[in-house]
Amino acid sequence: MxxxxxxxxxxxxxxxxxxxxxxxxxxxxxxxxxxxxxxxxxxxxxxxxxxxxxxxxxxxxxxxxxxxxxxxxxxxxxxxxxxxxxxxxxxxxxxxxxxxxxxxxxxxxxxxxxxxxxxxxxxxxxxxxxxxxxxxxxxxxxxxxxxxxxxxxxxxxxxxxxxxxxxxSVKATTAEVAASPEQPMEAPDELVPSINAAGRICPTLTPARIAAQLRAVSGFNASLRSSTGRAGIAQFTDDMWERYQPGAKASRWDPKDAILAMGTAMCDMSQQFAGLSGADPYTLALGAYQWGADVIRQADGLPRANVPQLADQVSRYVPQYEKDTRLTAAKPKPPVSSAPASKPASTPPTSTPTTAAPTTTAATPPKPTGVAFDPNARYQIRNAWAGAVVELPGKELNNPDGTRVQLYNNLLQDDQYWRFQKAPADGYVLIINAFSKQALAVENASKDNYAKLVVTTKKESDKNQQWKLIDGGDGKVQIENHNSGKLMELLGDDLGPPQADGTWNEYWVEQWDRVSTVNKDQYWLLVK
Known part of the structure; x- marks a missing residue:
């Protein structure tokens, strides 16, 4: 041979x-x-x-x-x-x-x-x-x-x-979790606040799970780069980092940024895989982190290959970190409004709200209910779940076309205000930043989920710049892009704050399919 x-x-x-x-x-x-x-x-x-x-x-x-x-x-x-x-x-x-x-x-x-x-x-x-x-x-x-x-x-x-x-060799997708012969590896003190914050983003996660995953993927090595292009303490690929990067200034080489992004990614993927093949969504999310989400869907579970599964490694390490008293497992709490105390909590535009927030949404978009707006007024676009407002990065800077919009605490800056202008297409509006005069659009006119929202030079005939305001009841609206048919929202299903300070500051806004159950982060308040 x-x-x-x-x-x-x-x-x-x-x-x-x-x-x-x-x-x-x-x-x-x-x-x-x-x-x-x-x-x-x-x-x-x-x-x-x-x-x-x-x-x-x-x-x-x-x-x-x-x-x-x-x-x-x-x-x-x-x-x-x-x-x-x-x-x-x-x-x-x-x-x-x-x-x-x-x-x-x-x-x-x-x-x-x-x-x-x-x-x-x-x-x-x-x-x-x-x-x-x-x-x-x-x-x-x-x-x-x-x-x-x-x-x-x-x-x-x-x-x-x-x-x-x-x-x-084709074997069971997960192996028996045995006691690890490896020496204990404590989470570094300087990472504990970020691990705790990431472990509170959604109920599926705990700080112990975050710490165990970091140990499995990098051994807490923030300088690690793999031969396949994964980088940093959380070993993000380029594509995954592009999807879950928590803002323009964040770096996957910065442990604090990467750990929080990993928490968001795990929460989002756990929600996506709920119900797939009857398996535990968190286990499948770990599989997606290792193999890619598309692979998990195509395989209808973890791929059947005789290689170390991240899910097994994390399960083996979790008990150690559950004993670490520094890692607190408090659950996320609903956010509170970030509006200044001197400003009214909400002054929504005239519409015909119902008496209570809906409990479900239709599988197909409802007909527009004629949400009224004042074309001469300025509005803040406040997320009903996060309480933060949509703005441009920096403090009233001249941002170029293609700049991604973000959430931030309400500072009453001019670039945190928007005007609504009737679009040529019936039932649609243009959303114009009051400071830059640029129009809100979807990056690269994408029709994909996860696509981020940007500002660009106003072009009234561009369907990518046209949005439908849909009455969501209780003074809230949903904002639907004409080109993609998707809703303006925040990543994940009502996740906890993605930043260590408990805010959504500098967090990008994106589009997603209308979901069959109410996601509060798909609803917005238009506040004068």
């Missing part, structure tokens, strides 16, 4: 000399680097034709897990192929996870084309054949062309070998 491996490696890296291989033969490949296992498992969920061993085999055949030195990513894609299949416009080919995912998406797309063309046999093997012979040749042959048989045999033999490796 060692000799055969030597020949194959030489073939991959040099002359492509490929010996004849039987269908059930196993060809030893390079061990999968630990940091690449999640990427392979996640990529294999792209379509039923793939499995983690098959994905590993394709990577081994393409670049021997990057040891070919070609700097083309794990999948070995050329410029044109990468440009077509990269998972996002900003993805780098040297990003190991992105490279594997691009390869998986390409393979799945080809499998679909082959199925539509009524190609017989193993469609994964036929898709692999296109790497050597091209798609047209495979379609013409209605299977694997002679010119690609040796290559397909090699990749198949790699897949057979990887299927036997412990890392890809």
């Amino acid at each position: 060692a000799l055969a491996l030597t020949i194959v490696v030489c073939g991959v890296l040099a002359l492509e000399v490929i010996p004849a291989i039987a269908d059930d033969e196993k060809l030893e490949g390079k061990p999968v680097p630990t940091e690449d296992v999640p990427a392979l498992v996640a990529a294999a969920l792209s379509c039923p034709a793939l499995t983690p061993p098959k994905v590993a085999a394709q990577v081994m055949a393409a670049t021997a897990f990057g040891s070919d030195g070609a700097n083309t990513g794990l999948a070995g894609m050329n410029d044109a192929t990468w440009s077509k299949w990269r998972p996002s416009s900003g993805a780098a080919r040297t990003d190991r996870q992105a490279s594997v995912l691009a390869m998986a998406h390409r393979t799945c797309e080809i499998v679909g084309q082959l199925r539509a063309a009524k190609v017989d046999g193993d469609l994964w093997a036929a898709a692999v054949a296109t790497d050597k012979a091209g798609l047209d040749a495979v379609l013409k042959a209605k299977g694997i062309p002679k010119s690609a048989e040796a290559y397909v045999d090699k990749v198949t033999a790699y897949a057979n070998w990887y299927a036997d490796q412990p890392v890809f």
Whole structure:
């Protein structure tokens, strides 16, 4: 076997000399680097034709897990192929996870084309054949062309070998939690306030759970950077940090920022996974933190792979931190209004409120009820849950187009006031900042959940700048974007304050689908 491996490696890296291989033969490949296992498992969920061993085999055949030195990513894609299949416009080919995912998406797309063309046999093997012979040749042959048989045999033999490796064995999704032989690791004193604050953001969390997760992901090392791009004490990926970053000034290298953001992320994902596969939402949230939320949804739970699960590690560490008297587990309390004492609590615009706040909302947006507004008046937009108002960053600065709006305590600054102007579309308004004269919009005109709200130069015909004011009862309104159909809200479902000082200061505002039960953070007060 060692000799055969030597020949194959030489073939991959040099002359492509490929010996004849039987269908059930196993060809030893390079061990999968630990940091690449999640990427392979996640990529294999792209379509039923793939499995983690098959994905590993394709990577081994393409670049021997990057040891070919070609700097083309794990999948070995050329410029044109990468440009077509990269998972996002900003993805780098040297990003190991992105490279594997691009390869998986390409393979799945080809499998679909082959199925539509009524190609017989193993469609994964036929898709692999296109790497050597091209798609047209495979379609013409209605299977694997002679010119690609040796290559397909090699990749198949790699897949057979990887299927036997412990890392890809199918086991229970979680392991028995045994007593840890590791030495206790105390949470550093300087981190305790942030850990306590993060542990109070929602009832699912406790400071002990936050401390246990920090120990599991980084060992409380604020300078840690992984080979897969995770960084800081909470080991945020770039994408996850973009989603949960608690404001423009926050850094994932700052332990205080990162710990609080981790708390928000865990609360949000626990809420998302409530009811999925009947599993514990917190356990699934830990899985999403490790594997990515999409992987958890595609796998309908934790991926079945024989790798250390973050959920197991955290469960093992929690009992230690529950004994730490510095970590207090007080539950979050509803926020109080941040309005100045000298200012009336609320002066909503004229509307027809009901006598009480609703207990449910319709699955589809209700018809607008004609919420009245004074076009000559200035209003603060105050979140009904947080009590903070929407404003521009800084103190009355000339912020450029694309600046994200944020929440802040009510300081009565001009840039904390907004004017409402009738839009060309019936039933919609433009929301104009009283200081900058810029219009409220969704970043990049996105229709996705989590997209942040920004200000930009006013353009009355732009649907992305048009908003519907919907009477929510009790003087509250919901604010719906015309372009996306989503509501202006705060991240998560009525989470506790995301900042250590108990405020929402500098916290971004975003959009989300209308939920089927009342989320107070999807309601706003328009205050003169």
